[in-house]
Amino acid sequence: MLDWVRATPAERRLLPGGRMQGPTPWVIAIMMFVMVVIAAAGLSLANAAGVVSRGVENRYSVQVANGAARAPAAEAALRNAPGVAAVRPVPETEMRKTLERWLGPEGAKADLPLPALIDVDLKPGVSPQAIATKVEAAVPGARFVAHSATLKPMLRAIHSLTWVAFAIVLMIALATAAAVVLAARSALAANRPTIEVMHGVGATDDQVARLFQRRIAIDSLNGGAAGALAAGVVLLVIAGGRAAWVEDVAGGPLLTFLDLVALALLPLLGTLLATLVARIAVLRALREAL
Amino acid sequence: MGKLATIVEFDRVGLRYGTGAEVLRDLDFRLAAGGFYFLTGPSGAGKTSLLKLLYLAQRPTRGRIQLFGDELTDAPREALPPYRRRIGIVFQDFRLIRHLSAFDNVALPLRIAGKPEAEVESSVREMLAWVGLADRASARPPTLSGGEQQRVAIARAVIARPELLVADEPTGNVDAEMAKRILHLLTALNRLGTTIIVATHDISLITATPGAQMIRLDNGAMVDPTGSLKNPPAQMGRADA
Ligand SMILES: Nc1ncnc2c1ncn2[C@@H]1O[C@H](COP(=O)(O)OP(=O)(O)OP(=O)(O)O)[C@@H](O)[C@H]1O
Ligand SMILES: [Mg+2]
Numbered sequence: 077m078l079d080w081v082r083a084t085p086a087e088r089r090l091l092p093g094g095r096m097q098g099p100t101p102w103v104i105a106i107m108m109f110v111m112v113v114i115a116a117a118g119l120s121l122a123n124a125a126g127v128v129s130r131g132v133e134n135r136y137s138v139q140v141a142n143g144a145a146r147a148p149a150a151e152a153a154l155r156n157a158p159g160v161a162a163v164r165p166v167p168e169t170e171m172r173k174t175l176e177r178w179l180g181p182e183g184a185k186a187d188l189p190l191p192a193l194i195d196v197d198l199k200p201g202v203s204p205q206a207i208a209t210k211v212e213a214a215v216p217g218a219r220f221v222a223h224s225a226t227l228k229p230m231l232r233a234i235h236s237l238t239w240v241a242f243a244i245v246l247m248i249a250l251a252t253a254a255a256v257v258l259a260a261r262s263a264l265a266a267n268r269p270t271i272e273v274m275h276g277v278g279a280t281d282d283q284v285a286r287l288f289q290r291r292i293a294i295d296s297l298n299g300g301a302a303g304a305l306a307a308g309v310v311l312l313v314i315a316g317g318r319a320a321w322v323e324d325v326a327g328g329p330l331l332t333f334l335d336l337v338a339l340a341l342l343p344l345l346g347t348l349l350a351t352l353v354a355r356i357a358v359l360r361a362l363r364e365a366l
Numbered sequence: 367m368g369k370l371a372t373i374v375e376f377d378r379v380g381l382r383y384g385t386g387a388e389v390l391r392d393l394d395f396r397l398a399a400g401g402f403y404f405l406t407g408p409s410g411a412g413k414t415s416l417l418k419l420l421y422l423a424q425r426p427t428r429g430r431i432q433l434f435g436d437e438l439t440d441a442p443r444e445a446l447p448p449y450r451r452r453i454g455i456v457f458q459d460f461r462l463i464r465h466l467s468a469f470d471n472v473a474l475p476l477r478i479a480g481k482p483e484a485e486v487e488s489s490v491r492e493m494l495a496w497v498g499l500a501d502r503a504s505a506r507p508p509t510l511s512g513g514e515q516q517r518v519a520i521a522r523a524v525i526a527r528p529e530l531l532v533a534d535e536p537t538g539n540v541d542a543e544m545a546k547r548i549l550h551l552l553t554a555l556n557r558l559g560t561t562i563i564v565a566t567h568d569i570s571l572i573t574a575t576p577g578a579q580m581i582r583l584d585n586g587a588m589v590d591p592t593g594s595l596k597n598p599p600a601q602m603g604r605a606d607a
Contacts, residue, residue, distance in 0.1 A: 086477050086486075092465040270463050276423065277475040277522075278451030281444070366425060366443055 083290050090274070091267060091287050100259040100292070101299035107252040108303030108346055109310075111245050112339055116311050118241025119338070120330035125234040132223035134161070136204060138211055139219045140192040144168075146215050147192035153214035154194065159202030166193040249349065256292060256350045260357040263288055271362070281362045289355040296350035300343030308339075371435065373399040373530060373561050374420065379429030381415055389415050391586045393429070397563065399529070402556045404572045405565040407583035413565040414458055414534055416583065420563065421455045421532045422446050434529065451479055454528035456536045458565075460519040462507035468494065468518045469503040475526040493521045497551070512539035520548060524555055531555060533564045537571060549574060 138154065140146050147165060154163045171190055182188070198204060208220035264271065271284055315330075331339075374397040381390040390412045397403060405413050418424040419431060422438065430439045433449055454475075462471050469490055476486045494500050497517040507515050516539050523531060533552070537545035549571055556562050564571070572580060582589040 084477075084483070086470060086473065086483070089466060089470060090463070269461065273461050273463055273474065274478065275447075276421065276450065276455055276457075276461070277478050277526075278447045278449075278453075279478045280447045283478060363443070366423060366446070 083286065087287060090270060091263075091291055098259070100255070101295045101302075103255050103259075104252060104296045104299030104346065104350065105303035105306070107248050107255070108300040108343055109307045110303075111248050111346075112304050112307035112342055113310060114241050114248075115245050115342065116307070116331065116335075116339055118238050118245070119335045121234050121241065122238045123330050123332065123335070125231050125238070128227065129224060129231055132227055134198045134200060134202075135223040136196045136198065136207075137166075137221055137223065138194040138196060139221065140194075140215055141217060141219075142189060142191065144192060146218075147194065150192070150211055150215040150218050151194055153211050154196055154207070157207050157210050159199050160196060160207065161199045162195075162197040164195045166195060249346070252346065253349060253353045256296070256353045257357045259295075260288055260292060260354040261361060263291065264358060264361050272365075275365070281359055284362060285355050285358040288358045289351050292354035293347055293351040297343070297347045300346045300350075304340070304343040371399045372396045372432075373401075373434060374563075375430075375432040376419075377430040377432075379419065379426045379431060381412075381419060381424065382427050388427075389586050390419070390426075393588055395581065395588065397561060399561055400556070400559055401561055402553070402575060402578040403561075403563040404575070404578055404580045405563060405583065406567065406569075406572070406580060407589075409567075411583040412586045413583055415586075417455075417532050417534050417563070417565055420530070421453050422450055451475070451526065452529045454523035454526065454531040454560075456516075456519050456523045456531075456533035458534035458538070460507070460515050462515055462518055462522075464507055467504045467506055468499060468510065468514075471507065471518055472521045472525055474522060479526060489525060490521075493525050497521045498547075513541070513544050516540055517544075517548070520551065524551075524560075527558075528560060530561045531563070533562070535566055536564060537566065537568055542570075545571065546574070 138150055140150050151163060151165055154160055168190060171193060175188070175190075196207070198207065204220070204222060211218050211220055274284055374395075376393045376395050379390060379393040380388050382388045393416065405416065407413055415424070419426055420433075422433075426439065430437065432438065434452060436449070438446070438449065462468075463474070466474075472493055473486050473490045476489060481489075491500070491503070494503050497520060499514060499517055499521070502510065502514060505514075507518065510518065516536065520533070520536055523533065531552070536552070537548050540548065545568065552562055552564065553575060566572070572578060
């Protein structure tokens, strides 16, 4: 498989100049850095959305307006309903603490009326509609709300962002491919006399193209690895500072092992793409001469 | 057809560059395998252009060309490299690769043909010694004199033992003594069976090469007073020697 980028020392000497020459490796490094960071962000968003929506899949709450008096009735109805896994009345102090965070000391005052709030977990597959009907019959005016419904707009936003991230990765890949085409063309132009002599002594287009695709493969592997490495360091720094918080919110690590493998494959994929694009560009350009 | 097979056949060949006037017109001739030919004519007559058709760097705009018995006028470009490997070229402007050593320049045709490196090594050493440049093997062309560059170019052209050698002014940059040595080299190759075609202004070369034929070009057309090229006589060239 490596055959198409292999070259003997003599073949290597045909194109002057060593590695990491010109802007190509740098362009590829920067593109790869951005690609890995954005891909990682996209993957974490997708994972976070998955974790959050799975976490609230079977979670509901019952709100009873002005409910200190009527809450026990609602709670009893919930406990008697089939298919309810857990019932937890949210203590008033907890609600006041939350309110205080949003409203300041004012929120802790006892004369601010609060609804009663009961968290309910249903067993998987249980129809929330039946439970809702039961509770609303027991306590008129009680509201039975799915957490997933509350979170839906946010989850939809996260999904869109995920797609935007992957679209950006794709666009950067295309831009990189375009940069590689330009690099291949300028390398061809710079080595025009060598190519003419090679053709003159009977070199095939494949023999000429190999020299250039090999050069681009080395450049993009170096540039891609450097960019991906830098991105890895940046991601580690970000994650290192916030790992605890992130896991707390999401209930698990934001990037799975498979995600990391996929990210590590990006520079390799980038190299393959660049090499292929360079080969096609060179072969097309060579076809213009006899 | 035997030993005196036709190696090159031009059939009413014309060439124009782009939309310009024809620089070659109605070229109609055959060259015998093993022959030694001089191509002469005033500057701008079309000698280099004719050679370009021969070494497959240019397609004719009309007429037909056969090389080695094969019709190549419309051959797809992928089909051409194997033919080019049977042709050695000495360019008028040498076209040595500047960043490669004399050794690597001479080795190029062998390496392109995929010869093993051990064989390349010994052939190139031998060839550089033959053209008197054994001690300049690692020199790069810009550090060589004009005559030395010319000899590297000749060594590269003949290293792969081509069946057809095309040389454009191969003595243009050397003194009379070196010109004689180069001519010797070419006649030696010719004796080994290589068909040789040399474009030159140097009449002394022609008179010093008995048995050679002359093709005269003027203003893109052949001036062929004898017509002998049309049907090469049996004693022409050295293939039957
Ligand atoms: N690439 C080209 N594009 C356009 N015109 C060309 C090209 N090469 C040669 N010509 C024209 O073709 C004609 C023949 O040129 P050519 O180089 O074949 O002459 P020549 O006989 O080799 O001359 P010299 O003895 O000076 O080397 C000239 O008029 C030249 O201007
Ligand atoms: Mg010329």
